[in-house]
Amino acid sequence: MKRTAPRTTLRKIIKNHKPQLRLAANADLLVHLNFLLFLHRLAEEARTNAFENKCKVIKPEHAVSAAKVILKKSRG
Amino acid sequence: MAEGSARGRPGLRSGRTRTAATPAAAQTSSNAENNSNSRRRRSSLVKRRWNMLPDPDDDTPRVVLKRVIHTPQNCLVDSQSTSGIRTTIMTSDVEIVLNNTELFVQPQLHEQSQNKLSTPDLQLLDSKSSAQRSKNSDAAEERTRPEVSGVGTSEGRTQRHSDNPSLDSEHGDRTTHVSPETPANQQEDQQDLSQQSNPMEQVSVHEEEEVVGSEYCGLGLGLKQVLLEVTEWLRMSLREVVSHIIEDLEISDAEEEMINALNGVELEELNGEELEIDRGVGAKSLDRHSDPLSSPEKSGINPLEEADEEDVLEDQAIMLELDDPEQEPAEDETEHSVSQVKNFKSEVRQCRLDLEETVMSSSQQRRGNCHWFSRMTESPLQLLQPKPVPKRSRTYQRKPCEPQVARSLIKEIFSHFVKMPVTRDAFTIVEKCSQRYFKQLSSDLEAYSNHAGRKTVEMADLELLMRRQGLVTDKMPLRVLIERYLPLEYRKLLIPLAVSGNKVTP
Numbered sequence: 001m002k003r004t005a006p007r008t009t010l011r012k013i014i015k016n017h018k019p020q021l022r023l024a025a026n027a028d029l030l031v032h033l034n035f036l037l038f039l040h041r042l043a044e045e046a047r048t049n050a051f052e053n054k055c056k057v058i059k060p061e062h063a064v065s066a067a068k069v070i071l072k073k074s075r076g
Numbered sequence: 077m078a079e080g081s082a083r084g085r086p087g088l089r090s091g092r093t094r095t096a097a098t099p100a101a102a103q104t105s106s107n108a109e110n111n112s113n114s115r116r117r118r119s120s121l122v123k124r125r126w127n128m129l130p131d132p133d134d135d136t137p138r139v140v141l142k143r144v145i146h147t148p149q150n151c152l153v154d155s156q157s158t159s160g161i162r163t164t165i166m167t168s169d170v171e172i173v174l175n176n177t178e179l180f181v182q183p184q185l186h187e188q189s190q191n192k193l194s195t196p197d198l199q200l201l202d203s204k205s206s207a208q209r210s211k212n213s214d215a216a217e218e219r220t221r222p223e224v225s226g227v228g229t230s231e232g233r234t235q236r237h238s239d240n241p242s243l244d245s246e247h248g249d250r251t252t253h254v255s256p257e258t259p260a261n262q263q264e265d266q267q268d269l270s271q272q273s274n275p276m277e278q279v280s281v282h283e284e285e286e287v288v289g290s291e292y293c294g295l296g297l298g299l300k301q302v303l304l305e306v307t308e309w310l311r312m313s314l315r316e317v318v319s320h321i322i323e324d325l326e327i328s329d330a331e332e333e334m335i336n337a338l339n340g341v342e343l344e345e346l347n348g349e350e351l352e353i354d355r356g357v358g359a360k361s362l363d364r365h366s367d368p369l370s371s372p373e374k375s376g377i378n379p380l381e382e383a384d385e386e387d388v389l390e391d392q393a394i395m396l397e398l399d400d401p402e403q404e405p406a407e408d409e410t411e412h413s414v415s416q417v418k419n420f421k422s423e424v425r426q427c428r429l430d431l432e433e434t435v436m437s438s439s440q441q442r443r444g445n446c447h448w449f450s451r452m453t454e455s456p457l458q459l460l461q462p463k464p465v466p467k468r469s470r471t472y473q474r475k476p477c478e479p480q481v482a483r484s485l486i487k488e489i490f491s492h493f494v495k496m497p498v499t500r501d502a503f504t505i506v507e508k509c510s511q512r513y514f515k516q517l518s519s520d521l522e523a524y525s526n527h528a529g530r531k532t533v534e535m536a537d538l539e540l541l542m543r544r545q546g547l548v549t550d551k552m553p554l555r556v557l558i559e560r561y562l563p564l565e566y567r568k569l570l571i572p573l574a575v576s577g578n579k580v581t582p
Binding site for chain 2: 003004005006009010012013014016017018020021022023024026027029030031032033034035036037038039040042043044046047050056057058059060062063064067070071073074075
């Protein structure tokens with residue numbers, strides 16, 4: 001069961017990184033959506049890595065290699 | 077005699093300097109004798125002290141120093157009735173100093189100390205001396221032991237020469253009486269102590285504990301005085317010495333405060349860098365005090381002091397660093413702010429370092445002692461100025477943690493998407509990755525809004541970002557993504573008139 005999006009937390013995070021930047025009214029929802037899609041891609045990549053290693057469990061090395069790829073892809 | 081002359085001279089010398097190797101040897105031998113003939117010497121020394129014939133610029137200073145060292149003990153004994161502990165401390169300090177071969181400071185210190193009834197100084201001296209004792213070499217140990225113990229009382233002094241354990245007990249006694257110690261004694265004690273072995277440290281520790289703060293004040297002050305005296309004594313004539321003594325007496329009061337402040341600060345700081353600063357300050361202090369004095373003396377003394385300081389400080393720094401790694405910058409600032417204080421600071425610092433060394437060298441008490449020392453210095457200092465507590469509880473220094481997305485939320489979302497069991501380490505990697513992602517995201521959004529000439533991130537910026545990421549294509553509009561991934565309430569907010577997946581034309 002999905003939980004609600006941490007709207008305030010997302011705003012705080014962005015404010016920490018870019019204090020002078022403002023967010024529109026419901027922009028943080030789109031940020032949350034973006035985050036979801038990012039995690040989704042990350043999960044898929046990690047799962048693929050685990051399958052390649054014939055593992056039934058996601059191991060840190062799978063996650064690391066997946067993170068490298070996806071982070072590069074997620075750059076605007 | 078040379079003794080008399082030595083005594084007359086203001087015994088300026090920081091306990092730290094061990095320049096006089098030969099005189100030290102002589103002193104050590106004399107110290108050994110002191111043990112046996114302490115009483116005899118005392119009487120003789122006392123006489124000499126009263127004479128106070130300063131010897132200008134001759135080698136006798138060392139010898140005199142030796143004598144002077146004894147005299148303080150004697151003086152202490154005699155003056156016990158008067159100054160009580162102070163004298164005892166002084167004598168003990170003298171002995172200690174003698175052993176340490178800290179030439180000039182001792183005789184002067186005695187005189188000054190006796191003249192001044194600044195107990196705190198004396199106490200500090202004791203505490204410092206105790207610290208110094210620990211640092212002393214083996215030879216010094218023998219000497220210092222008897223000397224240190226003797227400080228407490230006349231009896232204690234004699235006992236000092238005996239085993240260290242006796243000294244320890246005596247030190248305890250001494251500490252009780254320490255309050256009226258004179259700065260000179262303290263300095264001398266410092267010097268002696270520094271050279272003495274660890275057992276002395278323990279004793280000194282006891283002393284220090286009792287003496288709290290006040291000792292430090294005196295100690296720093298005494299140390300400075302010792303320095304002054306040594307330098308002065310070398311060159312100055314009787315008149316000069318007397319004048320300097322008077323000066324010191326006057327200054328001591330003012331310095332005490334500063335020293336106290338310094339002590340409190342220094343205790344905490346005790347770093348190798350500080351040592352360097354101390355050296356520089358010590359040199360400066362020498363310069364300052366030796367204004368009337370010729371520069372050569374200063375230079376001569378400075379290298380000596382520096383050498384001693386280095387040895388002492390290095391050792392202390394290493395040990396202190398372990399215990400008190402603290403605000404050097406704060407200390408630097410204070411130093412610069414107070415010129416006078418600087419001079420004293422170096423001295424005080426050294427004394428403190430010595431003390432701390434001795435404290436530290438002691439086995440487990442080290443840590444406690446250091447803390448205790450810092451606390452000791454703090455008490456008098458607090459009166460003068462608010463001092464930050466050196467050791468703060470962990471909670472107080474808790475650094476502000478930046479906001480993070482809930483870990484459980486990340487776990488839930490990731491697990492839902494990956495549909496496989498995930499190890500805990502993999503989760504931490506995912507969290508780190510998401511943090512980095514948010515950083516990238518914010519910078520990208522800022523770039524987009526700046527490009528558009530706005531200061532606010534709008535929906536268009538976010539859609540552009542998703543398009544660039546490859547999430548939104550011509551075949552996959554943003555709306556579809558919203559409807560697919562976000563819950564209804566959010567969908568309603570983002571898409572006007574979106575109702576449970578039904579495509580409703582607005």
